[in-house]
Amino acid sequence: MSILTLPPAAAGSLIARLNPCTRVVAAFAFALAAAAGGGLAAPVAGLALALLLAGLARLAPGRVLRRLLALEGFMAMLLLVLPFTVSGTPLFTVAGLTASAEGVRQALSIALKANAVAVAALALLGTMDMVTLGRALARLGLPDRFVTLFLFTVRYIDVLHEQYGRLRLAMRARAFRPSAGLHTWRSIGWLVGMLLVGSLERSERIHAAMRLRGFTGRFPRLDGQPAGALDWGFGAAHAAWLGAMVLLGLP
Amino acid sequence: MAHIPDGVLTMPVLLGGGAVSAAGTWMGLRQIGPERMPQVAVLSAVFFVASLVHLPAGLASVHLLLNGLMGVVLGMAAYPAIMVALLLQAVLFGFGGLAVLGVNAANMAVPALLAGWLFRRLRRPGDFSRRTALAAGSAGGGAVAATALLVAGSLALSGQDFLPALTVVAATAAPVMVVETVFTAAAIGLLARVRPELLDGQP
Structure with a gap:
């Protein structure tokens, strides 16, 4: 969900x-x-x-x-x-x-x-719908790049949240229980580090696939x-x- | 501790924050060419998701701020990334607000830029050692401290009555600062070993 x-x-x-x-x-x-x-x-x-x-x-x-x-x-x-x-x-x-x-x-x-x-x-x-919100922002005159960033972010939040849940589950399977202490804080640091590495690689693949289909860095404006x-x-x-x-x- | 809701600040503070953030976002957007767009969006999404991650710290549970990490990885582009994430948080969860968006973005993004600058000053390019982790830790902790200062400043500018209450801001910021120092050192330490080009490629 x-x-x-x-x-x-x-x-x-x-x-x-x-x-x-x-x-x-x-x-x-x-x-x-x-x-x-x-x-x-x-x-x-x-x-x-x-x-x-x-x-x-x-x-x-x-x-x-x-x-x-x-x-x-x-x-x-x-x-x-x-x-x-x-x-x-x-x-x-x-x-x-x-x-x-x-x-x-x-x-x-x-x-x-x-x-x-x-x-x-x-x-x-x-x-x-957040995509509708992004388009509305574009129609209200916000810069194209801002809207593109907004739409990409909306797209990645789900991917990241899902991936975050998977990594947390993997940690739990290895008996990780968060508590106040260096070990927990560092482990979460590595978790987010891994999240970044994985997501960045994925985003590069997505971007390559989008470029292949003619994406030039901005979405076409759909006039509502x-x-x-x-x-x-x-x-x-x-x-x-x-x-x-x-x-x-x-x- | 960093999302000020609507209705607290006075109009001049709101307008000032809005002006700073409009300029910062515009300058940041100029740095995001089509090649960098996915990277910035991923970081923006990480910033958004981080607000849902609660960590135990002493008696209280804190949630990560992550603005230091944003500045370290993104540089100037951290500003629009934080702006987008804050807009989504306000709309979806009611964290922060709409009219205060500019002030909240400034309170988090200006420290992010400072943290990025500090990190690049402290670290030598191509270094993966303890020194990188230390630089990242100071950037992460420093960014939280600077955010707390700016939040306190925005409140103080909005009314003298808030002045005694500012100890509350300091008290909530201290644990976040400790956690975020260790957290950023670990996260950037890992990035430096696994994807060093990410940290060296920035201007």
Whole structure:
């Protein structure tokens, strides 16, 4: 099972019927608008829009919930520390440390914004085939080489992940158990070294085969559909909501 | 410890990181001719997969960063490779974010370039001995340290309130740095013996 094939947006759902370019632009616009606002009202509006988008993509609730909790450990710690480091009106005291209302507000605001963007990105982009995403990036004017690199990387991630699993299995068969220590860290170093050697040789063979078939270093651009009425309608509604969100967040 | 999510940093920091990364990616792309494309893509995929590899380190479990290795093997081309991998991580796993993509890429790719430069300074071409492994180890560990500094810097620039919390960044970076030093020394040591032309061919 590939790590790149996420369940797509339900066929026939509004998100699935949108032009891929519309989805990419909408996702990045969402992230920028969320970054612009402070306070609590704007992030709440953002999260509401993100959940609406998730609904429009008919995402499974479990998937959305998992993404909500996916904040990396160090960010979670940072947010936990924040109430105690921001000075302001004391709210409560834990083990001699005083949490301020301002600090709690700020931590809450950041957590809401981070989660809103994560869910919106999942609904708009995570439900898209990565090759489609690459083509959309090309149509949006990113350099050919960047898009080619993106598409090649998408292709190799599966190959590498599979190979990584095979090597780890081989290590396990030889009674390797990861623990904290030089031996483990070096063994993993050699594992990735071997992964690189094997994959590079393979990539050279693939490249030779592609050149033989006339590949010149860039993929032909496949022109997709132009933006339709649905895209313009969705784009206008999306932009209006984001605009309102930015206004709400103004100090 | 290196993926800052969306919603944390302020607009000027986001725009600054975006500008640095646009320039770095553009410069890196110019180095990737059709011949090198598969190699860069493989490294980019390795960088992506590394975030899924968790290693025990003391009490905590850390995941590899690998930006030192990227810089050592790819040089300038490490920038676009890291950019692509971060975009995919953000879209597929929700690691990092979209508006912060530029900042995250800069935080990881600038140390990668420095690590590559350091490695080429410390190592003599054609050398496969312990010296290569040592140079690679310092590049790997140094890249993690530099990334931690840049992450702390991005947070500090976004608000004074983050300043006391920066010890958290340092505390999470220290174990990754130790693991990554040993890891990079082993990985590059192996590459130097098996595929030396990979390390010598770079400008």
